Amino acid sequence: MNKKPRSLIRIIIPVVLTLVTIALIVWPMLAGGQYVVLDPKGPVGASQRDLIVISTILCAVVIVPVLILSAVIVWRYRDKPDNKSAYEPNWSHSTKAEAIWWTVPIIIIGLLAVVTIRYTYDLEPSKPLASEKAPVTIQVSSLDWKWLFMYPEQGIATVNTLNIPADRPVKFELTADSPMNSFWIPQLGGQIYTMSGMAMTLYLQADHEGQYWGSGANFTGEHFAQMRFDVNATSEEDFDKWVTEVKQQSQPLTQETYKTLAEPGTSNVAYYSSFPEGLFQDIVTKYVIDGQSAHSKHGEASGAKEITTQDVDKSAN
Amino acid sequence: MLERLKEFASEFFVTGDPLIYGADVAIGITMITIVAVLTYFKKWGWLWRNWLTTVDHKKIGIMYIIASIIMLFRGGVDALMMRLQLAMPNMDFLHPEHYNQVFTTHGTIMILFMAMPFMFGLFNVIVPLQIGARDVAFPFLNALSFWLFFLGAMLFNLSFVIGGSPDAGWLSYPPLSELSHSPGVGQNFYIWGIQISGIGSLATGINFLVTIIKMRAPGMKWMKMPMFTWSVFSTCIIILFAFPILTVTLALLFLDRFAGAHFFTLDLGGNPMMYINLIWMWGHPEVYIVVLPAFGVFSEIVSTFSKKKLFGYKSMVFAMLIISFLSFFTWAHHFFTMGSGADVNAFFAVTTMLIAIPTGVKIFNWLFTMFRGRIRMDTPMLWTLAFIPCFIVGGMTGVMLSVAPADFQFHNSYFLIAHFHQVLIGGVVFGYFAGLYYWWPKMFGFQLPEKLGKWAFWTWNIGFYVCFMPQYAVGLMGMTRRLSTYGWDTGWWELNFVSTIGAFLMGVGFLFQVAQIADGIRKYKTLKASGDPWGGRTLEWSIPSPAPEYNFAITPRGDDIDEWWEEKERRAKGIYPPEQPLEPIHMPKNSAIPFIMSICWFVAGFGFVFGWLWMAILGLAGVGICMIARSFSYDTDYYIPVDEIKRTEASLRGSV
Numbered sequence: 001m002n003k004k005p006r007s008l009i010r011i012i013i014p015v016v017l018t019l020v021t022i023a024l025i026v027w028p029m030l031a032g033g034q035y036v037v038l039d040p041k042g043p044v045g046a047s048q049r050d051l052i053v054i055s056t057i058l059c060a061v062v063i064v065p066v067l068i069l070s071a072v073i074v075w076r077y078r079d080k081p082d083n084k085s086a087y088e089p090n091w092s093h094s095t096k097a098e099a100i101w102w103t104v105p106i107i108i109i110g111l112l113a114v115v116t117i118r119y120t121y122d123l124e125p126s127k128p129l130a131s132e133k134a135p136v137t138i139q140v141s142s143l144d145w146k147w148l149f150m151y152p153e154q155g156i157a158t159v160n161t162l163n164i165p166a167d168r169p170v171k172f173e174l175t176a177d178s179p180m181n182s183f184w185i186p187q188l189g190g191q192i193y194t195m196s197g198m199a200m201t202l203y204l205q206a207d208h209e210g211q212y213w214g215s216g217a218n219f220t221g222e223h224f225a226q227m228r229f230d231v232n233a234t235s236e237e238d239f240d241k242w243v244t245e246v247k248q249q250s251q252p253l254t255q256e257t258y259k260t261l262a263e264p265g266t267s268n269v270a271y272y273s274s275f276p277e278g279l280f281q282d283i284v285t286k287y288v289i290d291g292q293s294a295h296s297k298h299g300e301a302s303g304a305k306e307i308t309t310q311d312v313d314k315s316a317n
Numbered sequence: 318m319l320e321r322l323k324e325f326a327s328e329f330f331v332t333g334d335p336l337i338y339g340a341d342v343a344i345g346i347t348m349i350t351i352v353a354v355l356t357y358f359k360k361w362g363w364l365w366r367n368w369l370t371t372v373d374h375k376k377i378g379i380m381y382i383i384a385s386i387i388m389l390f391r392g393g394v395d396a397l398m399m400r401l402q403l404a405m406p407n408m409d410f411l412h413p414e415h416y417n418q419v420f421t422t423h424g425t426i427m428i429l430f431m432a433m434p435f436m437f438g439l440f441n442v443i444v445p446l447q448i449g450a451r452d453v454a455f456p457f458l459n460a461l462s463f464w465l466f467f468l469g470a471m472l473f474n475l476s477f478v479i480g481g482s483p484d485a486g487w488l489s490y491p492p493l494s495e496l497s498h499s500p501g502v503g504q505n506f507y508i509w510g511i512q513i514s515g516i517g518s519l520a521t522g523i524n525f526l527v528t529i530i531k532m533r534a535p536g537m538k539w540m541k542m543p544m545f546t547w548s549v550f551s552t553c554i555i556i557l558f559a560f561p562i563l564t565v566t567l568a569l570l571f572l573d574r575f576a577g578a579h580f581f582t583l584d585l586g587g588n589p590m591m592y593i594n595l596i597w598m599w600g601h602p603e604v605y606i607v608v609l610p611a612f613g614v615f616s617e618i619v620s621t622f623s624k625k626k627l628f629g630y631k632s633m634v635f636a637m638l639i640i641s642f643l644s645f646f647t648w649a650h651h652f653f654t655m656g657s658g659a660d661v662n663a664f665f666a667v668t669t670m671l672i673a674i675p676t677g678v679k680i681f682n683w684l685f686t687m688f689r690g691r692i693r694m695d696t697p698m699l700w701t702l703a704f705i706p707c708f709i710v711g712g713m714t715g716v717m718l719s720v721a722p723a724d725f726q727f728h729n730s731y732f733l734i735a736h737f738h739q740v741l742i743g744g745v746v747f748g749y750f751a752g753l754y755y756w757w758p759k760m761f762g763f764q765l766p767e768k769l770g771k772w773a774f775w776t777w778n779i780g781f782y783v784c785f786m787p788q789y790a791v792g793l794m795g796m797t798r799r800l801s802t803y804g805w806d807t808g809w810w811e812l813n814f815v816s817t818i819g820a821f822l823m824g825v826g827f828l829f830q831v832a833q834i835a836d837g838i839r840k841y842k843t844l845k846a847s848g849d850p851w852g853g854r855t856l857e858w859s860i861p862s863p864a865p866e867y868n869f870a871i872t873p874r875g876d877d878i879d880e881w882w883e884e885k886e887r888r889a890k891g892i893y894p895p896e897q898p899l900e901p902i903h904m905p906k907n908s909a910i911p912f913i914m915s916i917c918w919f920v921a922g923f924g925f926v927f928g929w930l931w932m933a934i935l936g937l938a939g940v941g942i943c944m945i946a947r948s949f950s951y952d953t954d955y956y957i958p959v960d961e962i963k964r965t966e967a968s969l970r971g972s973v
């Protein structure tokens with residue numbers, strides 16, 4: 001072995017560079033923000049977190065050994081005059097070896113597929129959550145560039161802020177009066193699209209009181225970045241108190257105020273003591289012609305029901 | 318009059334942004350310089366005869382690659398601008414509309430005007446040489462494809478300074494891309510830029526399919542074809558099925574915008590969902606279109622630089638064909654969260670995961686090609702080695718995304734951005750770089766200086782991880798894609814700041830590459846390459862570098878997968894092939910029609926963009942005239958006489 005000082009430098013430089021790179025990557029991962037997706041506060045988010053963990057482990061089982069194997073192979077068979085490892089330039093086939101690396105991925109993907117299919121049915125967003133308590137319904141409309149939340153049972157509405165009772169399922173009905181957006185409260189569970197002409201259903205629940213945040217996840221143009229909102233999960237009593245306060249202290253949302261609200265533009269947080277009857281259905285059916293929604297078929301399986309004019313008649317209570 | 322002119326100009330030219338004025342000046346200066354240099358050195362004739370009218374597949378390939386690298390620069394500057402805007406919360410570098418234009422053009426340019434032409438460039442330069450052919454099946458069409466791509470790309474790029482850029486995302490979902498939400502001309506530029514170049518892409522797909530089916534050297538059975546050629550073949554099959562979908566989709570979108578149709582608008586019964594389905598039926602296969610040829614490149618390089626036969630040839634072929642088939646059954650994974658129901662989601666989740674199986678097999682085969690080999694670390698091999706871990710990790714996060722209920726949390730977040738850049742940069746860009754370095758001597762006859770290349774390699778790679786690893790993390794923190802700004806309260810800034818550092822490191826890597834090429838050109842006399850500088854295995858290494866116009870003086874045979882390697886072994890044993898007499902070689906003549914016809918398309922496209930029907934009709938008429946002119950040109954080929962072949966061979970071989 002020849003140990004010239006040059007070769008020492010050639011080792012130090014890559015080592016330092018690697019360390020700096022790793023430090024650069026790791027430091028910001030530890031500093032600052034909170035891993036909301038991995039820190040769920042409700043049953044849906046928790047299942048999704050579990051699934052993320054399971055799938056990561058299943059994948060890692062294959063890729064970590066492969067990464068190590070690659071490093072070993074590259075090191076061992078590098079072209080050095082004094083490399084004594086075997087060299088077989090014509091060895092290019094081995095049925096046994098190939099059978100192994102066809103089967104291993106097939107098994108892993110098979111396992112993952114089974115897990116995925118189970119969770120896909122379990123976590124179908126329109127499936128009600130198991131709970132003794134009846135769900136609260138909240139109607140969500142994404143507008144350009146704000147969120148309108150209507151609470152049909154309470155008769156109030158809010159913009160860019162959402163209050164829910166903790167420890168009770170929430171049934172979100174979602175639509176859009178704008179290009180489609182996506183409704184996402186990471187700590188409660190994954191997102192779902194809001195689309196005009198269609199009402200989607202998403203059940204979520206906050207297990208604990210607390211403040212979480214949500215956002216619009218699908219690009220809708222200029223001020224799409226402003227579509228963040230706070231989610232306040234409070235006790236049942238506080239929720240009722242809050243509803244009463246809103247009822248007493250704010251103005252009603254009228255057809256006219258809605259029209260202004262729906263125009264493109266950003267908005268501050270706002271509260272409304274009431275909202276026009278059937279407004280949500282009006283938004284959904286804005287483009288419905290002859291009782292036919294444009295989203296023919298594709299939403300039906302999810303229970304994201306297509307609202308036809310008939311439904312509107314029924315639900316306009 | 319003057320007032321009206323002023324008003325027109327203020328709409329026609331993009332105004333009001335210092336960045337754009339800067340670009341205007343830069344473009345102006347570049348144009349003037351190019352014209353001045355060409356005139357001063359009296360190179361107009363040379364340019365016309367050797368490049369603008371050429372039908373030589375090697376030159377066309379080189380032009381594709383040059384254009385693609387320029388577009389990499391443009392798309393890269395876009396990327397850096399975005400990263401700069403995101404480096405800190407509430408940065409006021411780009412306004413939201415401008416940011417939206419930038420990510421739209423970045424995505425579109427990178428996929429359609431950088432990755433695609435780079436790929437076509439490699440097809441053109443290498444496939445005929447690898448299969449022992451003198452040309453592609455339709456050389457005229459090949460030139461036309463290039464010029465259509467080029468002028469389509471130029472039309473798209475023009476939107477930046479004239480009329481305004483599109484800003485509805487690289488897939489342009491309605492209604493954002495409809496007249497109601499994008500009343501300007503930007504979206505028209507998008508439609509016509511892609512449409513014009515798309516015709517070229519489809520034609521190239523057909524051209525290479527036929528070339529590979531029909532023009533292989535005698536003896537080259539299907540299962541003797543080099544792996545890169547196989548990858549091109551599977552890619553062209555996807556192109557053949559995917560690009561017509563794109564053409565139709567964009568045509569319908571254009572009819573919505575231009576003719577008041579309602580295919581994708583909700584009012585009057587249109588359906589935006591249909592657009593989303595259609596665009597992804599093209600869009601998902603498209604990512605396999607760009608990555609499969611990279612797999613082919615890696616296969617060639619791994620076996621050459623390990624001095625060993627490719628392991629598991631049949632598996633590799635089979636895996637590639639399965640991937641091209643499966644790529645058409647995954648598109649709905651782009652909208653798992655759109656309420657399609659558990660049945661549909663489960664189906665598309667599983668079909669998506671299935672692709673990981675053949676891909677995994679390919680990785681194992683590459684590893685076992687190196688196993689018991691002798692691995693040399695020249696730059697093409699370095700990029701290949703860097704690809705392996707990068708693609709393994711990117712593939713893994715892809716599988717994680719395909720787990721439908723988990724995707725509810727990943728979708729539209731930076732986790733996704735990190736994933737697709739990892740496979741697109743780690744797979745596609747690294748792959749094409751590897752291919753470029755590998756075949757550079759074959760294209761230009763000299764080798765690139767390795768030292769700067771290694772600097773480029775390391776800065777690119779370190780930059781890559783520093784840029785994209787934090788994005789997985791910030792995605793799990795809830796940061797969504799396409800955000801032009803965010804607040805301090807989000808806790809995202811550290812990750813974004815580091816990510817931006819990484820992006821700029823990649824930019825430095827690119828500069829090293831430019832320096833490397835410049836240095837190589839400066840010293841090209843001392844860097845002269847032999848016909849076979851790497852100890853190659855396939856037929857392209859059996860001829861001089863750069864390849865003569867007619868490629869092979871004598872049609873080679875292709876009896877073995879590594880024909881040239883076997884030939885070298887035979888020669889080492891003293892077995893030489895029997896001398897064959899030279900014969901005159903039949904070649905296609907240059908033609909100006911592809912260039913002129915594409916310019917007519919450009920004019921027509923420009924007319925459609927601004928709704929100037931007269932101009933569109935003028936352009937289309939020009940296209941028609943070109944077609945007629947072509948159908949009446951009978952004198953389209955010639956023979957290279959034996960003397961000239963002898964002279965060329967002697968002078969080229971002299972330097973071997």
Ligand code: HEM
Binds near residue numbers: 421745
């Ligand atoms: C060279 C380093 C690169 C950097 C730093 C970079 C950075 C970015 C950034 C910051 C975004 C926007 C994310 C957002 O606002 O949501 C983006 C989007 C995108 N990039 Fe890159 N990128 C790079 C290379 C590439 C390459 C090589 C490709 C393709 C071959 C590519 C394809 C895309 C696409 C398709 C999008 C999506 C655009 C959209 O959302 O409409 N990028 N990139």
Ligand SMILES: [Cu+2]
Binds near residue numbers: 195198295298299590
């Ligand atoms: Cu829908």
Ligand SMILES: [Cu+2]
Binds near residue numbers: 600601647651
């Ligand atoms: Cu896809």
